[in-house]
Amino acid sequence: MTTDTAELTAIDTSPGVFDRPDFADDVPHEQVVFCRDPKTGLKAIIALHSTTLGPALGGTRFYPYRDEQAAVTDVLRLSRGMTYKAAAAGLHLGGGKAVLIGDPDQVKTPALLEAYGRFVDTLGGRYITAGDVGTTSDDMDIIGRTTRHVVARTPAAGGSGDSxxxxxxxxxxxxxxxxxxxxxxxxxxxxxxxxxxxxxxxxxxxxxxxxxxxxxxxxxxxxxxxxxxxxxxxxxxxxxxxxxxxxxxxxxxxxxxxxxxxxxxxxxxxxxxxxxxxxxxxxxxxxxxxxxxxxxxxxxxxxxxxxxxxxxxxxxxxxxxxxxxxxxxxxxxxxxxxxxxxxxxxxxxxxxxxxxxxxxxxxxx
Structure with missing residues (x-):
């Protein structure tokens, strides 16, 4: 089956990852990863904007986005902001961010967080995660069960705690x-x-x-x-x-x-x-x-x-x-x-x- 260009254009009118008009004057993202684990219901997006200064660090936001496109836009903007934040602060870190799609009060479970940690681990340290809206230091402890690339864990777990x-x-x-x-x-x-x-x-x-x-x-x-x-x-x-x-x-x-x-x-x-x-x-x-x-x-x-x-x-x-x-x-x-x-x-x-x-x-x- 074939689909002509006109049909594709008609279907896909919202900005995705590439050539976004809102990022026209910026360095493009290095990597965007879509993660799904049907067993736990995990739907996550991890965006690495830049690793020029070091590994991309940024929190994990757990939020009930109205749709997937809103989640994509948010993670791209947030990860881009982390690059600027780290550079302005004089840190040896790049910019990254992750979003988990869903209401944390309804769908967040230890199993889901562990599944997310496994996806973080596949990036081999290019992305380091932390807490953000909808996640806590206790959540970072759970994520830390399946990846060592996590910070802001509780002091009891060897972390620096709530930021x-x-x-x-x-x-x-x-x-x-x-x-x-x-x-x-x-x-x-x-x-x-x-x-x-x-x-x-x-x-x-x-x-x-x-x-x-x-x-x-x-x-x-x-x-x-x-x-x-x-x-x-x-x-x-x-x-x-x-x-x-x-x-x-x-x-x-x-x-x-x-x-x-x-x-x-x-x-x-x-x-x-x-x-x-x-x-x-x-x-x-x-x-x-x-x-x-x-x-x-x-x-x-x-x-x-x-x-x-x-x-x-x-x-x-x-x-x-x-x-x-x-x-x-x-x-x-x-x-x-x-x-x-x-x-x-x-x-x-x-x-x-x-x-x-x-x-x-x-x-x-």
């Missing part, structure tokens, strides 16, 4: 650096911060912000997560939304793509800095941010604390050494914002330039 606290620490240092750039002071006392997403990272960030004297408003689609915040931090306000409210700093710490033309046009915040990945719905949104005088800290820089932690695990660094390296995230943000101001470029362009310089230097013979 959320140090991810939040890196975001906090980034906010401080941005505040210094915008207001000439790193004092957050009285600054109004809207934290969107109060999961593991958002919760830890709220603790740091309140300790620094900021006035925090929090929002989350998960009522239990918001209740946890209200119990621990009675002075934190709870709202249905924060992105379009009267705040100084917007800290997106949930899912990405919240920065759209529409949301940016109604935003009052002067600074955007958070832990969410892929915050810009489209690259062009950053130009609108500049037009409105809003300083955006590229997410692959601000949220690199967790990656720094697990990189330290690989290199057997002490906790103090890792914390000192996380503090440097704020220094990197300052460099980016200085370059943005001096060269008249976007913050994203300044950050990408730093990454390309490092990738290019390593790629030289």
């Amino acid at each position: 959320a606290p140090l991810t939040a620490q890196g975001v906090f240092y980034s906010i401080v650096a941005a505040a210094e750039s915008v207001w000439g002071s790193n004092d957050l006392t009285g600054r109004r911060v809207g934290v969107e997403g109060t999961g593991k990272v958002g919760y830890n960030l709220i603790a740091l912000l309140t300790e620094a004297g900021a006035t925090v408003t929090a929002t989350d689609v998960n009522a239990a997560a918001l209740q946890r915040v209200s119990t621990a931090f009675p002075h934190v306000a709870v709202a249905d939304t924060v992105i379009d409210t009267d705040i100084d700093i917007y800290a997106p710490c949930a899912m990405g793509a919240t920065l759209t033309d529409a949301t940016v046009r109604t935003m009052d915040a002067a600074v955007i800095c958070g832990a969410a990945n892929n915050q810009l719905a489209q690259p062009a949104v950053e130009e609108l941010l500049r037009e409105r005088g809003i300083v955006w800290v590229p997410d692959f820089v601000s949220n690199s604390g967790g990656l720094i932690q697990v990189a330290g695990e690989i290199e057997n660094k002490s906790r103090d050494e890792v914390r000192a390296q996380v503090e440097q995230v704020g220094v990197t943000v300052s460099r980016i914002l200085e370059r943005q101001h001096e060269q008249g470029v976007l913050a994203g362009q300044a950050a990408h330039a730093i990454v390309r310089e490092r990738l290019g230097a390593v790629a030289q013979p």
